[in-house]
Amino acid sequence: MKGNTLPFELIRDLQNIPGIEIFDMPSDRKNFSRDFFEYSPVLQTKLKGCCADLIVRPLNVESVGLVAGKCLEYGIPLTLRGAGTGNYGQAVPLCGGIVMLMGALRKIRNFNTINGEVTVEAGCLLGDLNKYLISKGRQLRLLPSTWRSASIGGFIAGGSGGIGSVRWGFLRDPGHLLGLEVITVEKKIRRLQLDAAAAEALNHAYGTNGIITALTLATTNAVDWQEVSIDCEDWSAAVQLLLSCSRAAIELHLCSLLEQEIVEHxxxxxxPPLGKHRILALVAPDSVSTVQRLANAVGATFHLLGPEKLGSGNGLRELSWNHTTLHMRALDTDWTYLQMLLPQPELEAMNELKSRWGDDLLWHLEAVRQQGVQRLAALPIVRWRGVDLLNQLMRHCKNVGAIMFNPHAITVEDGGLGVIDVDQVETKRQFDPKGILNPGKLKGWS
Ligand SMILES: Cc1cc2nc3c(=O)[nH]c(=O)nc-3n(C[C@H](O)[C@H](O)[C@H](O)COP(=O)(O)OP(=O)(O)OC[C@H]3O[C@@H](n4cnc5c(N)ncnc54)[C@H](O)[C@@H]3O)c2cc1C
Structure with a gap:
């Protein structure tokens, strides 16, 4: 077996590691070098040629450390991959080298029956973890809409929030991630147990500053969520209803609003589409009557769809967050998207943007809790008309006061608030001093 550009000795050493699978077929190297960056035409151009030289799949934590040691010894880039569902090319190896699949590490190591904390290996799928927790009367607080296929390690290292953000905010808020087991890529490879404070720097760092092998997370009580959809003729009434639901004394797991043109598709x-804007919500049983009352008060049409069926794959969850973009792109790949936190008051800014961009900008809103305050995030569907117009639109959004999270950028910083997090960089200096891990993704290091 021969890697593309890798030293023969490295491949031989890797083959001698017990508990490891190696894939070197061109089709494997290509498939495991991609994620869902195609949602961004900008990233499509930038990332389409990136390909790993070799794929490895360690079967236990010891082998993870041995692979890391070999990459360091030979100076070969090492990029980690959970399920590869990221949207910004987080798991794409910009400089080739080795892609390490973390999916075989999926044990649930411990569940604390007193406080609900769970310790789980990084490759465990969120769907499997959530199912296990439900059997214990608990559930995950936050899930991406890719919750069936994505891994918990990839969600912490590459995700931000999603279903549950309406009550629990975002993954980097203190209280969600309570500890990490990490393998470092130093001369002497170490396996460390980090507490919640030390773990913060690896949260949303795209696997650039340590290899996460296990995580300890807070969970919440399981709820038998009820699916509710509400149709609203008038956009401003729909936005007000979304806000009043998210601010009421009720329990919600999801509260999304889709503009009529999206609902139709x-x-x-x-x-069925009724030519109206639609709110989709997951509501606790004791909160349904309040949501119905709030909907009736603004003349909206309320539908109780019934309890969520998690086994089905076609719940309201699968119409929310970036799944909305997925469905629109399934019809027409010219649709792309943006991500932002809307300014307050929201309507004025949205109306200004709509009047300039018309049907090239379709509103998709998500009610979220941001730093303790109920706010509206937007993931509008955007018609692709070239990079100049996309940049113009993003500038316009900023000018009306939106905080942008650019989904057309490669680095941790450019996809976030644009600022360098010194703790992330300092942790990389300690745990990956030679810069082997996912090179090119942490701007503060570059
Ligand atoms: C249709 C669609 C909808 C989505 N909805 C959401 C959403 O609602 N919310 C959201 O936050 N995201 C969303 N995403 C993005 C993505 O699905 C999630 O962030 C998901 O949790 C990523 O998990 P993964 O296992 O696929 O990670 P991957 O894509 O494999 O990896 C993500 C990042 O984590 C790193 N990584 C993976 N494993 C480890 C590890 N063990 N140690 C260190 N670093 C590691 C990788 O190197 C990469 O940088 C969506 C994507 C799509 C395509």
Whole structure:
């Protein structure tokens, strides 16, 4: 077996590691070098040629450390991959080298029956973890809409929030991630147990400053979520209703609002399109009557769809967050998207943007809790008309006061608030001093 540009000795050493699978077929190297960056035409151009020289799949934590040691010894880039569902090319090896699949590490190591904390290996799928927790009367607080296929390690290292953000905010808020087991890429490879404070620097760092092998997370009580859809003729009434639901004394797991043009093109799981804007919500049983009352008060049409069926794959969750973009792109790949926190008051800014961009900008809102305050995030669907117009649109959004999270950028910083997090960089200096891990993704290091 021969890697593309890797030293023969490295490949031989890797083959001698017990508990490891190695893939070197061109089709494997190509498939495991991609994620869902195609949602961004900008990233499509930038990332399409990136390919790993070799794929490895360690079967236990010891082998992870041995692979890391060999990459360091030979100076070969090492990029980690959970399920590869990221949207910004987080798991794409910009400089080739080795892609390490973390999916075989999926044990649930401990569940604390007193406080609900769970310790789980990084490759465990969120769907499997959530199912296990439900059997214990608990559930995950936050899930991406890719919760069936994505891994917990990839969610912490590459995700931000999603289903649950309406009550629990975002992954980097203190209280969600309580500890990490990490393998470092130093001369002497170490396996460390980090507490919640030390773990913060690896949260949303795209696997650039340590290899996460296990995580300890807070969980919450399981709820038998009820699916609700609400149709609203008037956009401003729909936005007000979204806000009043998210601010009421009720329990919600999801509260999304889709502009009528989007509703028309989505699968009909939330009911047939009625030519109106639609709110999709996951509501606790004791909160349904309040949501109905709030909807009636603004003349909206309320539908109780019934309890969520998690086994089905066609729940309201699968119409929310970036799944909305997925469905729109399934019809027409010229659709792309943006991500932002809307300014307050929201309507004025949205109306200004709509009047300039018309049907090239379709609103998709998500009610979220941001630093303790109920706010509206937007993931508008955007018609691709070239990079200049996309940049113009992003500038316009900023000018009306939106905080942008650019999904057309490669680095941790450019996809976030644009600022360098010194703790992330300092942790990389300690745990990956030679810069082997996912090179090119941490701007503060570059
Ligand atoms: C349709 C669609 C909808 C989505 N919805 C959401 C959403 O609602 N919310 C959201 O936050 N995201 C969303 N995403 C993005 C993505 O699905 C999630 O962030 C997901 O949790 C990533 O998990 P993964 O296992 O696929 O990670 P990957 O894509 O494999 O990896 C993500 C990053 O984590 C790093 N990484 C992986 N494993 C480890 C490890 N063990 N140690 C250190 N670093 C590691 C990788 O190197 C990479 O940088 C969506 C994507 C799509 C395509």
């Amino acid at each position: 989505l699968p009909s799981w939330s009911g």
